[in-house]
Amino acid sequence: MADNVRRSVVLRRRPGGEPRHDDFELVDDEVPTPQPGQVVTRTIWLSIDPYMRGRLWDRKSYAPPVQIGEPMTGETVGEVVASADPAFQPGDVVAGARGWQSHCVSRGTALTKLTRGDAPLSAYLGVLGMPGTTAYSGMKDIGQPKAGETVVVSAASGAVGSVAGQLAKRAGARVVGIAGGPDKCLWVQETLRFDDCVDHRVPHLREALADACPNGVDVYFENVGGAVQEAAFSLLNPFARVVMCGMVAQYNESEPPPGPNLGFVVGKRIRIEGMIVSDKPERFAEWRALASPWVSEGSLHYRETVIEGLENAPGALQLLLRGGNFGKMLVRVGPDHA
Amino acid sequence: MADNVRRSVVLRRRPGGEPRHDDFELVDDEVPTPQPGQVVTRTIWLSIDPYMRGRLWDRKSYAPPVQIGEPMTGETVGEVVASADPAFQPGDVVAGARGWQSHCVSRGTALTKLTRGDAPLSAYLGVLGMPGTTAYSGMKDIGQPKAGETVVVSAASGAVGSVAGQLAKRAGARVVGIAGGPDKCLWVQETLRFDDCVDHRVPHLREALADACPNGVDVYFENVGGAVQEAAFSLLNPFARVVMCGMVAQYNESEPPPGPNLGFVVGKRIRIEGMIVSDKPERFAEWRALASPWVSEGSLHYRETVIEGLENAPGALQLLLRGGNFGKMLVRVGPDHA
The missing domain is CATH 3.40.50.720 (NAD(P)-binding Rossmann-like Domain)
Structure with missing residues (x-):
């Protein structure tokens, strides 16, 4: 895939029961240029979580449903590739960008900068994340x-x-x-x-x-x-x-x-x-501060199931809803270092 | 009925569904003499409440079930007829004695002394009571x-x-x-x-x-x-x-x-x-202090359904569970003044 191509997993139709691969489709377009205040990231890890099934029903809930033709939503950890927010530079690693996408566009204010080496990057989607x-x-x-x-x-x-x-x-x-x-x-x-x-x-x-x-x-x-x-x-x-x-x-x-x-x-x-x-956004930073030392010292345990490739995200969700994961379900979308 | 006879409604058998008159029986014995710390009251009003149905099942709950052959339990307002607690004198009107009975024996410490004229005595079983x-x-x-x-x-x-x-x-x-x-x-x-x-x-x-x-x-x-x-x-x-x-x-x-x-x-x-x-016993006195003026001034409204005679208490419970009451369900057991 060329460097300037963005790949997205978009919703093709709403599953009536178990979500299937063909309820989604892959759509390619160009990696966008960030507008002022925006940051473009290359996705490294995509989180797959049970709540995502709720976004596929066409009904009112605490968050609006994903619309047909839209990319699925989901937390990621990624690397900044372009930034129009002075707080972020290419090469920075961040959590908080959202989308089943090879590249995400976010407002910088929605992102949390991470330090490589503090903990495995995937941990920010699981034990140290949401x-x-x-x-x-x-x-x-x-x-x-x-x-x-x-x-x-x-x-x-x-x-x-x-x-x-x-x-x-x-x-x-x-x-x-x-x-x-x-x-x-x-x-x-x-x-x-x-x-x-x-x-x-x-x-x-x-x-x-x-x-x-x-x-x-x-x-x-x-x-x-x-x-x-x-x-x-x-x-x-x-x-x-x-x-x-x-x-x-x-x-x-x-x-x-x-x-x-x-x-x-x-x-x-x-x-x-x-x-x-x-509902209590302050808990995120509280928890990261409290639990990071426990993760570093190895006293807080976790486990991950990793599925390779963005195109397999729908299958990862299907598997998660069947209990086929063991610990945190993740999709590896891109390499740790570009 | 002679003055020294105590009449009790006791449980004869446990109803499997709607409680019936013949699940209970009337038992007469002598009005007891109070032991030190005890007070004997003549019942004026007996309260009939939905929770009483729960006492008829033979199963664990927040309060033990009434046993076969025992008098049914229930809040009353009554007049002291004999007292071995120096805080109470014959003629005092009290709430807190318990039992589907013409006369109840209680520890004085469980009773609340009422003042005639502050509110209708029945109100202490309803709007001002439990x-x-x-x-x-x-x-x-x-x-x-x-x-x-x-x-x-x-x-x-x-x-x-x-x-x-x-x-x-x-x-x-x-x-x-x-x-x-x-x-x-x-x-x-x-x-x-x-x-x-x-x-x-x-x-x-x-x-x-x-x-x-x-x-x-x-x-x-x-x-x-x-x-x-x-x-x-x-x-x-x-x-x-x-x-x-x-x-x-x-x-x-x-x-x-x-x-x-x-x-x-x-x-x-x-x-x-x-x-x-x-669970929060302090709420009783708090509420009585707060609501008594509202009852006096007529700004807190309530309504009562009164059934006459202790022997009709089982029927009153049956009626209550059918929604046949209008407001607080009460049994008038004895006259207001002896």
């Missing part, structure tokens, strides 16, 4: 785990869940993960050091989770929904907090199934609260 | 309505709902009630001065409620559950608060039906929180 901040804000603002409490985290090996659980461990809680398959469960227990991890594919999930939580559940960090939610809700203690972060199990459903009868919420004085990380 | 305090605590601690917001209150003519909505009006909110039948709706609009009231018996409840809430719903005070909950939840705005106070529509069900899919809680950052008034 997913890590989501876990931090969810635990700080809603979950508030205390020493001795039991915390359950679904999608425990994922980019958000792995951080949420490690934060609860640091708070002194007993932490139980829920993950899909023995490999993920083993990693959650051995590397993340959760106290236990339950495979959601076992035949009697509720019983298995009850065995792992002999004192009930005080905080449930929800990433999944469905049968996993049902099992966790059935074990909630009085005054439990539920961090409603996501329900990925149903993101491909146009008509989500019924949920739990909420009678128990009254008698047990449960607090169930939804969150979107961007 | 239901009023429930509305106050629910709005103060969870709902927190602001001027210009839309607040929806279900069971709007009831003992809790009528106060919850009037408090939201005082906070400057647009208040929409949901009640059963045209008489209740008329009273909610004309006397309580809610901005609108929707009859939950109309064929298209959701549409009717949507018409009454053109700007969506910011606070939902939940007393009912079922289809009423579904309608209110469908209209919640981002950052809405749901005060989960009760779900009376399902209290007779041994197997409650499925509830709402909770996906919307994430995207809209909804807070759904359960409450039991006794």
Whole structure:
């Protein structure tokens, strides 16, 4: 591909269920020239996250849907190739540009300058980026785990869940993960050091989770929904907090199934609260400052699944929604150094 | 009935659905002599409340179930007839004694002395008592309505709902009630001065409620559950608060039906929180001090349904669970003055 070509993955039609490769198409045009205040970056890493499925439905949500013919949206880490913002120079590495694109145009004010060598660049899309901040804000603002409490985290090996659980461990809680398959469960227990991890594919999930939580559940960090939610809700203690972060199990459903009868919420004085990380923008810098030393010293663990090539971003999203990733899902769009 | 006979309504068997008269029986014994620290009261008013249905199931909840052969529990206002607590004298009028009984034995420390003439004695079981305090605590601690917001209150003519909505009006909110039948709706609009009231018996409840809430719903005070909950939840705005106070529509069900899919809680950052008034005991005195002048001056409105005679308490509970009351449900057990 010539240096002056920009490649974009644009939405061709809205998937009714699982997104497929041919719901998207590749469109090439010229790399734009930045207007005053703008910065053009060459994408190195593209983040693939569950929320992206929500942008494909034509319905009102906290963020507008992606329009047919538009490039998909998504966080990237990239290298500045042209800048009309005096704060940025070609060669600078930045996070914050958005798009399933080989090159992104952004306002400089939306970008965060990174220093090569502080942490692997991909970490700024995962453990130190939006997913890590989501876990931090969810635990700080809603979950508030205390020493001795039991915390359950679904999608425990994922980019958000792995951080949420490690934060609860640091708070002194007993932490139980829920993950899909023995490999993920083993990693959650051995590397993340959760106290236990339950495979959601076992035949009697509720019983298995009850065995792992002999004192009930005080905080449930929800990433999944469905049968996993049902099992966790059935074990909630009085005054439990539920961090409603996501329900990925149903993101491909146009008509989500019924949920739990909420009678128990009254008698047990449960607090169930939804969150979107961007509501508290100050948490991003707070979290980066707090967690960067932990990443450097190796005390905060994470894992990545890397898919090669922008053209495979739709497949990466499909795989993520099936739980086919292990840790943070990333697409490598370009080389680390040009 | 002789002066020294105590009559009690005791639980004979646990109802599987709607409680019936013959699930209870009348048992007479002698009025006890108070032990040191105890006070014996003659019951004037007995309060009948939805939570009582929960005490009839043999299952763990925030309070233990009533046992077979035991008197039913319930708040009363009564007159002291014998006291072994120096703080109380025969003739004193008190709230706080508990039991579906002609005479209750209590520790004096559990009682609140009332002054005849400050307010009708029955008001201490409704607008100034547990239901009023429930509305106050629910709005103060969870709902927190602001001027210009839309607040929806279900069971709007009831003992809790009528106060919850009037408090939201005082906070400057647009208040929409949901009640059963045209008489209740008329009273909610004309006397309580809610901005609108929707009859939950109309064929298209959701549409009717949507018409009454053109700007969506910011606070939902939940007393009912079922289809009423579904309608209110469908209209919640981002950052809405749901005060989960009760779900009376399902209290007779041994197997409650499925509830709402909770996906919307994430995207809209909804807070759904359960409450039991006794968790914040300080609210009782706070509310009595705040609301007593409003009751005296006639600016806080309430309504009562009075059933005559302790033996009709089971029927009063049955009627309450059917929505057959209008305002606070009370049983008159004895005369105001002996």
